[in-house]
Amino acid sequence: MKIVVIGGGAAGMMFSTQYKKANPDDEVFLFEKSSYVAWAGCPTPYFIADELKKSDVLHGTPEDFIKRGVNVKIHHKVTGIDFQNKTLNVEGEEINGIFGYDKLVIAVGAKSFIPNISGYSKNLTNVFTLSHAEEAFKIKDYITENKDKLKKAVVVGAGFIGLETAEAFNKKGLNVTIVEKAGEILPSFSEKLKAGVYKEIENRGISLKLNAGVTEIVSQDGKASAVKLDNGEIIDFDIALFSIGITPNIDFIPKNLKTDQGKIVVNDKFETNLPDVYAIGDCIFNKFYKTDRNLYAPFGDVANKHGMMLAKYLSGKNISWKGLLRSFATSFYDIKLAQTGLTLKEALDLGFNADVVEMHAMYKNSGFEDSIPGKVEVVYDKDKKVLLGGSMVGAQAVAQFIDQIAIVTTLETPIEKFIEIDFAYSPTNASVWNPLLVVYRKVIK
Incomplete structure (x- = not known):
């Protein structure tokens, strides 16, 4: 079997290494048009600020992956695909011309979107x-x-x-x-x-x-x-x-590959509408968890999950990618923000009988000088008494609190069960009242 991967970012490299590990006798070729593979986009602003090193952005060299059995070809640009004959047009120093495949994985990522602005040019030096x-x-x-x-x-x-x-x-x-x-x-x-x-x-x-x-x-x-x-x-x-903003880097792909709003459409196996053609990473539409709603989620952790899941599927495992809750986190200086699931407006627009619980979340006993409360909003279904999503802004542990909300939302854990969860507590590490327990107290009366 010859597997060809287009794109050496997080999704492409995760798939290639995991598939090759499970199928050592198969050939895996990866074409990357730039000089780098296994790079991470999320840390780049902190690299620019001198807070992270170049090695924190690049998680491996082409040689590292070649040693693991993946035929990595940097400076090789795929300019066209013939899906019917299962061939690629490749422009590169080592491979230049027509190249065949048995199965194709499109992991081309996304590029920055620039609207039609007078005077803009890629050649502007600054x-x-x-x-x-x-x-x-x-x-x-x-x-x-x-x-x-x-x-x-x-x-x-x-x-x-x-x-x-x-x-x-x-x-x-x-x-x-x-x-x-x-x-x-x-x-x-x-x-x-x-x-x-x-x-x-x-x-x-x-x-x-x-x-x-x-x-x-x-x-x-x-x-x-x-x-x-x-x-x-x-x-x-x-x-x-x-x-x-960003948009999938799929300009070179023929129009018979199904897309929606510029994103490649895949099913729960990452299969496209064409046989033996798969797509993962920032170039595809996900589904909002357990729904048919399209969701664009160009995040590094999602791309890595895509690569791992597709490698399992093409190695014979029975997997199903059910989608995402749109969980994310970011920060601006000391202010940290995180969110998962539906906002209150989204929940109401979708027909849920929804409401929001507002609270302050403590990371430690409020008596400590550095104890600064975070602000939390948790959206819940008033009929089913389950969570639909949550948002938080604070100074510490924001993503970790939102992760807890993502877990109980994914599992559809009834709010009445929150009181049974044995949360850790100490004055220096956590509040007596975890935010999920506050939700329990305010909703279950």
Whole structure:
């Protein structure tokens, strides 16, 4: 059997290594157009801020995986696919031309989305995107090479990567402006929960401009100097990041592969609509857990799960990918945010008889000087008495609290059973009242 994988990111490398381990007699070829494999996108803003090393972004070299039996070919770009004849068009130094496969795994990831903005060009020396490790290295190198000249930075887009990179630029001593076309940041969080984030942005000396779309990039001789907003305002900069969003990198794939809104459609076995063609990672639509609702979740942990699950399936295991609750976490300086499942608005729009429990969560006894309560909102079904989702903002243990909510939501654990869970407690490590116990007290009366 010859398995061919397109893309050497988290999904592609996890699949390749796990499949080869289970099927040592099969050939596994992996084509990656860049210089790197096994790279992680989520740590890149912290690498730019000098808080993580390059080795924290790259989790292995091509040679590491070649030693494990995977035929890794970097600098090899797949430019076309003939699904009927099971062949690829490959452009590379070692393999250049037609290359056949028995089974194909598409793990091409996603690229930054740039709308039609006047003056934008990939060749501008000081305007960057950040959807690949290579781009992080270019940003870091540019800052290092021009550290005495850089004073002002503009970040277009206030999503996870935008906020995290704005923090990185700020820590590098730059005067940062965030430009966001929408009227708010982090739209899935309630205004109560994210009020502290707005305050922290202000406290850090970062300018945030909402309801502000970029219409033009002003440049001369290949170097940009300013962005013009739709209200006519001009913001000067020395370096800019466009972090508006990402879209699957599937432009080269023939149209007979089924897609929806630019994402590849797969079933619970990661099978596409074409025989012997599979897709995993940031290029596919997931399902919202146990539903038929499409959910785009371009997260590193999800990509790794995809790779592992598909390797099991193609090795003869009976697996079923049931989808996701959209669990995620991020931070801005010392403020940590995490969320899972449905928001209250989403739950009501879907017809649930839903309500929300609001509370403060303590990480330790409130008497300690560094004990700062987190704010929590838990959404539940009033009829079935089960959780539907939750959000939290705080200084510590935020993702861990949300993970607990994700577990009981996934398992549909009745709220009345929460009192039976034996949570750990000590004054220095946890509160007497775990947030799930607070939900129990407020819902089960």
